[in-house]
Amino acid sequence: MCGKIRLVQPDEVEIWLGFVKQVWTSNPAHLREGFLGQQFPYEFLYWRGGKALAWLSLSIRKEYVEGCTSFPTAYLEGISVLPEVRQQGIARELLAFARQWAKDQGCLQLASDCSLENELSQAFHHRNGFCEVSRTVHYILNVD
Template sequence: MTIHEVAEKDLDDWLQLALELWPDYDAADMQAILGTIDQSPREAGFLARDERGKAIGFMNLSLRIDYVPGASQTPVAYLEGIYVQPDRQDQGIGRALISRAEQWAREQGCTELASDVLFDNQLGQAFHKRSGFTEVERVVFYIKQV
């Protein structure tokens, strides 16, 4: 398996995996989001490929300068999304992506890597705990029309 930063030749594979993780997005909107990440000096996308070169996972990272719960400095390296195809999970690919995220964070001058998981995503929460993340806050957001 290899993990590398997304390049031009990877855009279609990155898009396909992102749509698997976030199926509520349409392809054009997701393509625009990934294009913004690809062009940003404060964001990065990484792909995991198997020994045959097939894309099997990805992660998106950013440098956040806004408030990040539990962070002691700014900017903070932030794991914006991580995904490994279901048939390839529990093979160390997610952990390898996190190791690469930690390396990227250090390269950006950060000493912390932050992330978030939806409240009902038990699988994601368990993955983060196994990967060495510490839970720092739980929040329920509300909105009201006025």
């Protein structure tokens, strides 16, 4: 039941956006422009039966990453599986791919994050061996 994981191609940007909008709150037009401008070089789609069923976003962070002890660090920026195909092991396949990708990039650790209220994502991380290293609440004060 394995699918094929491959880099997102420029002509697949709308498919990519469909997944990304489920996870990231950024303006879709800015995301599209960023993707086409190659600001997201490690974007992958999971294909099976000619249909994209899931998305995976990875990066390499060279700056400090909370809780990490080695640099650079591979980073799981986003992951999403279509609701109708969840609980079929696709996210585990994507995570296995991400782990191997991180090793291939010379990274010793794969980091990730999610919002405090995203209990589904937290459960996914815990189920798949991630160790929670901190919790944060961010604030802003306008100074105008």
